[in-house]
Amino acid sequence: MLDANIIRTQPETIRQMLTDRNKDTKVLDMFLSADSEWRALTDENNRLRKVRNEVSVQISKMDGKEKEAKVIEMRDVSERIKNNDATMAELDLTREDCLLNIPNIPHSSVPIGKDSTENVLVRECGAKRKFDFTPKQHWEIAEALDIIDFDRGVKVAGSGFYCLKGDGARLERALINFFLDTHAEQGYTEVFPPVVVNKAALTGTGQYPNLKDDMYYLERDEMFLNPTAEVPITNLLMDEILDKEQLPILYTAYLPSFRREVGKHADTKGIIRVHEFNKVEMVRFVHPETSYDVLEDLRKDAEDLITALGLPYRVLLLCTGDMSFACSKCYDIELHAPANDVWLEASSCSNFTDFQARRARIKFRPEPHLKSEFIHTLNGSGLALPRTMVAILENYQNKDGTVTVPEVLRRYMGGKEIVG
């Protein structure tokens, strides 16, 4: 969330930001009115409390009629405080609710635009694969090789779930290991957090409340299935104050992710959009001054994986209208899938500035005697597995229906060069 002071002192900046993000400005006006009323009442209650505090001490030294009179007088003061508190509690709920629903302020380098059509192409790397035969769709390849079993996945879980099998399962594991090993070399510490997360964690990174309908909810235990490893990893440091020397902290994790995909397109066949998918995630906790430079590093960490896999890809800088709620700047990295000549988002690398840190209360102390400040958080996929799998199957397919294993993965596949 944003610093309430910025909203109070620069409401027009926030209004413009909401417009740039293609969002309703109602939330801002609601905040401003609830906030000013809340502040006025806070002020009044502070004065009343001061009186009560002083008189309470006096009462303790009195007795008899004098004491009785004061007690009666104070009963009234306390009653007023209590009534104000009740009103303030309501106002505070509105205030908090608004704060949790105001998105992060985009960085000045972010293009203003209404939706994904106005994202900016940063670069395209690697030539699109040319075929001397008609390339097959990834699901055709996978079914023919018996490495993905769609029907049996549906049988045990439901529509939108699938089962990897044989070399498919092994290829998945090879990719996970390759990603994690590469991130270890890039300086990340591997973690393996819980797959189930609570509301506090989801609020900390910004998925709750605005994405709550897209998550699987375990009602009986008030817990959610992890929507992205960003949530458990970032919140590992919830409510902590770090020493300056501890920064930066780099974590990576492999973790299954779950999405209900309520507005799911009917035409997404195969494994491009599924309810459960594996992902390797990178999260960085950094000094505020460095975060925009770090974003470039993070993006490079993701790109390095794709380059090593030899896949054609492109990098987009998202415009204000397409950026997600919590980030101030975001790059999407998309892999080319030749069967339909489409680009598949395999990584999203974002700077959240202090937006998540403020929600999750993650701070650092610049110097031992100075006040603590919020750190900056960043994260990026490195990478999402199913879409990487699609890109590999389609780009590395051969005329005879087999698939060549990318060289960097062979050592994770027992030296295997061909699946088929």
Next chain:
RNA sequence: GCCGAGAUAGUCUAGCCCGGUACGGCGCGAGCCUGGAAAGCUCGUGGGAUCUUCCCUCGGGAGUUCGAAUCUCCCUCUCGGCGCCA
């Protein structure tokens, strides 16, 4: 699932029975002292505000009271013990 013990500031802790400005140690910082340092001494070290001052803060919430860290109730988490168990 049952029973018990806990949760106090960056950290360790006192206060709770018996309600009246949250005690102290460590760490860190500033100052005094010193040729310089150590030691010693003084002050500071959670959040907020309209900032010489004031308000809030003792795991969270509700209640009793003029007044709650302290009393009552509900909840969360941690640590033990028992039970169940891959």
